Amino acid sequence: DEAAARAAVGTAVQSRDAARAAMDEARDTHRALSVEIATLEEMERSSALSAGEARAWLVEHVDEVLGLCEPLSHVIQASAGFEPLVESLLGGDVATLLVEDAGAVELIAGQLAAAGAAGEASFLIRDDASPSRIRGAARVRRERFGGAEGVPLVDELLFPEEARGAVEALLGDVVVCPTLEAALSAHGRDDAALRFATPDGAIVWPSGKVSVGGAVVDEGAGVLARVRHLEELRAQLSGAAAAQAKAEEAHRLAEEALRQAQATSLELSQALANLRGRAEAARNTASAAAEKLASCRRELESVERQRAEAEAAVASARPNVESFEARVKELDAALDAGKKKQEALSEELAPLRREAHRVSDSLAEAKLAQATLSERTTYAERVRDARVRDLETLAAASEEARVALRAKTVSAARIEPVLALIDELTASAQKWTRQLEEQATAAEDSSTGLHSSVTEARGRAHEAHALFDGVSERLSEARVQKGRLELQVEAAVNHIATDLSVPLETALSVPPLENRPEVEDALFKINRRIANLGTINPDAAEEYDALKVRYDYLAAQLEDLDRARRSLAKINRVIDARMKEDFVRTYEAVDRNFQEIFSILFPGGSANLSLVDPDDVENTGVEVNAQPKGKRIAKMMLLSGGEKSLTALALLFAVYRIRSTPFYILDEVEAALDDTNLRRLAAYIDSLRDETQLIMITHQRRTMEMADVLFGVSMQGDGVTKVISQKLDQALKHAE
Structure with missing residues (x-):
């Protein structure tokens, strides 16, 4: 059955597609885990290379160095929550390399010296600690500080048994207490020189020193966490490889089933197509023969009908031949008359065509005149707009003149009392001078004995004249000062009313400045800075705020992109090396x-x-x-x-x-x-x-x-x- 075969093929295709999707997903998972593992391994390698030339040489020649095990960070696995504390306690020892014995240390030191690798490299002898001392220290911890008071840190660590001596040597004296109070209490009862620590990083040393906040390594970001994550990823990679192999096998079986279904469907389709082709060929042959027979019959009937019609037409056309010839002559005569009439109409139409051309030219000239008038109208409107703007400018200038007049009126009102006072002083001085002169004349006429009084009076008169001259000079200076003040007042009023757009009454109500020189100096500097800025944009503040927000956003994005670029560059280097x-x-x-x-x-x-x-x-x-x-x-x-x-x-x-x-x-x-x-x-x-x-x-x-x-x-x-x-x-x- 072809339909059943096609349904089987469709089912096989769906199964194949599902298996292929599962296989692609498994491959993507395997590839992602491989990339992440390669990235972490590259980070480990980069960290080791940056630790110094000697350490870098050991990383590059690890297969050539005898007796070298692996870093301590690859040996120790801490329980959840203890990784930052362990890194804090180990410090730089977290990257210390384990070696089998002291002879291995001597051999490695000789190889480093021969290679000329400078820098520091730390080693920890794996079997250096005494087993009896290790068991004794462990027994002391369990007997004295077991239970709720604290637990030995080594009990929270996982490591190979052959490395127990090295781990006990570094961390065997550390007891983890739940709180700092419990650690201090345990330290007070300790006589075995142990260290007491808390999960949050506080450490009580045997000497009595207390360190707080030591475990600052972020959870999941330290060396131990990175090694643990790397081991987890490798385990996941093994599972992903198994899943990929299983998916590939399922895909292979689905492909095989699809091929079998396609082969079966192809055989059925070919057989069906063969049978259909034969049947269709037979039907086509029969149809072609029937159609050919019907066509021959129709053609025969058509020929018979045409023959009969031709005979009838010949019989009916014979009597009408003469009438047809007469009709042809009449039509020829009518055709000649029509040609003559057409020629006469053409001669009559020629003047009309010339008139149409003349009217068309007049219309073009009228359109040109209309365009000229439109241009003149536009120019007149522009002139009118310019005159309107001139009137507006004159009105603004008139308003400015009125403001200046009011300012000068106010200045004159302020200066009038000063001028009146000066005139009063001048009149008083002149009156005193005249009195002195009259007294001198009277004294001179009354008696010569009063010569000394006259002389004295004349002296006072001269002094009065000098005083009058001084007052006149001060009056002139006052008038000059008045002119200067008027100019300054006029300039100030123009500046206040025109430049600053502040009403004069508002400016007069402002109290005088106490430190005017400092303000003027600051104003000069500000004006100079404003002049250097050029044309002021009134929307600059809003634009600055918008640009500041945009700048902060772009700066954050740029920082994220830079971090992503560095991360991608590191991954790219790993991928390039792998490629x-x-x-x-x-x-x-x-x-x-x-x-x-x-x-x-x-x-x-x-x-x-x-x-x-x-x-x-x-x-x-x-x-x-x-x-x-x-x-x-x-x-x-x-x-x-x-x-x-x-x-x-x-x-x-x-x-x-x-x-x-x-x-x-x-x-x-x-x-x-x-x-x-x-x-x-x-x-x-x-x-x-x-x-x-x-x-x-x-x-x-x-x-x-x-x-x-x-x-x-x-x-x-x-x-x-x-x-x-x-x-x-x-x-x-x-x-x-």
Whole structure:
């Protein structure tokens, strides 16, 4: 049943797709875990390389150093919550390297000295601690500080038994108490020189020193946490590898089931198509014959009908021949008259056409005049707008003049009392002078005995004149000062009213400045800074706030991007290194496969692959070198067409041997081969039957003979292609 076969194929496709999705997911998980493990391993390696030249040399030559175990951080595993405390207690010893014995330390020191590796490297002898002393210290801890008061730190650690001596030597004297109070109490009762610590990092030393806040390593960010996370990832990687293998096996089984369902469906479809083709061909043949017969009958009836109509038309047309000839003459005469009338109308139409051209020219001139008037109107509107703006400017200037007039009026009102006082002083001085002069004259006329009084009076008169001159001079200075003040007041009023846009009444209500020189100096500096700034943007504050928010956001994003860039750069270095290793490994495998397959296709010949630039693996090219037996070929272009085809097939099979493919499609690859080379290629392709499926398009009989199923495509006489299939094993059974 074709429908059931198609349903089976659909079910198999769904199963295959589900298995492929599960396989891809398992591969993605395995790849992600591998990348994360590589990143952590690179961090461990970078940390070791940055610890000094000696430590870096040991990391690079760990396989050459005898007696060297591993860092202490890889040996100790702390319980949850104790990793920061253990790192705080160990300090720099967390990276100390374990060695088997003292002889190993001497040997490593000699190797470092011979290599010229400077820097510090710390070692811990694994079996240095005495077993009896370790058991004694453990017994003291359990007997004195067991239970609720505290637990030995080594009881919360996991480590190999052979490393117990080293761990006890470093951390065997540490007792973990729940609180600092309990640690201090235990220290007061201690006589074995133990250290007491709390989970939050407080440590009470045997000397009485108390350290608080020592465990500052973030949870999950320390060396021990990183090593623990690395071990967990490796365990997850093993599980992911098993899951990937299981998913690949399920995918392989689903592919196999799909291939079987497709083969069954293909066989049923081919059989059904063959039967349908035969039935359709028969129906088409019968339909074509019936249609041909009906067409012949219709054609015969049409011919008979046309013959009868022709005979009737001939019989009816004979009496009307003369009338038709007369009608033709009448029509010829009417045609001549129509031509003459057309010529007369053409002559009448010529003046009308000239008038139409003249009207068209007048219309163009009118449009031009209209455009000119429109332009003049636009210019008049622009002039009118300019005059309106001039009137507005004059109105603003008039308003400014009125403001200045009010300011000058106020200044004059303030200066009038000063001028009145000066005039009053001048009048008083003149009056006193006249009185003195009258007294002097009276004294001179009354008596010569009063000569001394007159002289004295004259002296006072001279003094009064001097005083008058001084007052006049001060009056002149006051008037000059008044003029200056008026100018300053006018400038100040203009500045206040025009530049600062502040009403004069508001400015007059402001109290005078107490430290005017300092304010003027500060104002001068501010004005100079404002002038240096150029044109002021009133929206600068809002733009600054918006740009500040944008800047803070971009700065945070930039910092995140920088961190991501550094992380990606580290991962990229790991990936580049892995890609180089994978390329070299794949290149070597393909080269080995190519040499093997080439020797099969060309017995006695040799071939290999070579890198164009071995020092630059990322950008290098690959050259193919092939030497068939008995030939010395310097260039691949000198090979024959068949040799080139076989060499290309050898390279293709070498590549796909690394990563197998479910099937090959080969389109006349043996067209240029002779019988000998064709026999070798057929033998090698026959060896691939158990590993993959091959679909070959060929015209060679030898290739057809080795196939399991043959599909032939031919074109029938009606232009319809036909597919014929045959299984050779069944054909042989029928032949037998």
